[in-house]
Amino acid sequence: MRLSGKVAVVTGSGRGLGLGYARALAGAGAAVVVNDVDSGAVDEAVAGIRAGGGRATGVAAAVGETATAELLVDTAVREFGRLDVMVTNAGILRDRVLWKMSDDDFDAVVNVHLRGTFTCGRAAAVHMRERGEGGRLILVSSPAGQRGNFGQTNYAAAKAGIAAMARTWALELARAGITANAIVPVAVTEMTKTIPAFAPVIEEAERTGAPLPTWLRRDEGMGTVDDVSGLVVFLASDAAKDVTGQAIGVGGDRLALWAHPHEKTVAFAEGGWTTEAIAEAWAASVGAEPETYGIPAPTLPPVT
Numbered sequence: 001m002r003l004s005g006k007v008a009v010v011t012g013s014g015r016g017l018g019l020g021y022a023r024a025l026a027g028a029g030a031a032v033v034v035n036d037v038d039s040g041a042v043d044e045a046v047a048g049i050r051a052g053g054g055r056a057t058g059v060a061a062a063v064g065e066t067a068t069a070e071l072l073v074d075t076a077v078r079e080f081g082r083l084d085v086m087v088t089n090a091g092i093l094r095d096r097v098l099w100k101m102s103d104d105d106f107d108a109v110v111n112v113h114l115r116g117t118f119t120c121g122r123a124a125a126v127h128m129r130e131r132g133e134g135g136r137l138i139l140v141s142s143p144a145g146q147r148g149n150f151g152q153t154n155y156a157a158a159k160a161g162i163a164a165m166a167r168t169w170a171l172e173l174a175r176a177g178i179t180a181n182a183i184v185p186v187a188v189t190e191m192t193k194t195i196p197a198f199a200p201v202i203e204e205a206e207r208t209g210a211p212l213p214t215w216l217r218r219d220e221g222m223g224t225v226d227d228v229s230g231l232v233v234f235l236a237s238d239a240a241k242d243v244t245g246q247a248i249g250v251g252g253d254r255l256a257l258w259a260h261p262h263e264k265t266v267a268f269a270e271g272g273w274t275t276e277a278i279a280e281a282w283a284a285s286v287g288a289e290p291e292t293y294g295i296p297a298p299t300l301p302p303v304t
Helices: 016-027 039-051 066-080 103-131 143-147 153-176 199-208 214-219 225-236 275-286
Strands: 007-010 031-036 055-060 085-088 135-140 178-185 247-251 254-257
Touching: 007 016, 007 066, 016 031, 016 039, 016 055, 016 085, 016 225, 031 039, 031 066, 039 055, 055 066, 066 103, 085 103, 085 225, 103 135, 103 153, 103 178, 135 153, 135 225, 143 153, 143 178, 153 178, 178 225, 225 247
Parallel strands: 007 031, 007 085, 031 055, 085 135, 135 178, 178 247
Antiparallel strands: 247 254
């Protein structure tokens, strides 16, 4: 699935998942603007892509501010003549439980994830609409944004907002031929290595060079960075020109379409609902099967 002639920006692509996306896009023929706050990581990523025969340039800057977003788009246009794909991957973590989370913890994560996605998406959309040839916005969400996660008020809120942005932008940009989708990747990164249930398995696989076990790849949907990069290339390609407004999960051996929020059960009361009527109806009808919340704990295989 070739992307020859296309140009992509990938934020937060100096390492980890973002670097995997940038390499995959370049490997499929796209020219790539690599972005990260670490200039050394940017230089190394660009050099690696070029050494593999790809085209790349770099911008070392923190996302969030409009100036950075416009610089990324301007760099793509100056160096490669256009911009076709914006992948908003940049992110940070400041995990704390609610009563210990500071204003700075909250604002820092929301600024990079949510505001960074907004400013970069907006700058890309302005260019794509003016050029009149369509485009792709690929926004990186998370299972935490779909279900919530302990200690991640800031991160979960931002990632949920990103999924909502994709649905909204799909509506607003349809006439311009610009698609907007959220991806929900799960892969072995430095962050997932810290999860106690996964750490020993990941460490063993890295030590021996053996593949990750089937239960981790299938049941948990967790694999390598390369396992998730194919989705980004697909969404950037002409094959996905009609895919928009979706939240798509990928990881390990799993590919999944996440359901959008919808009314699960509905009850009616003529004339409206009193407090007492709600209390009476809750357990018997609307609230009889409440929704679960939180990312499910890993299902570990039995010890033999």
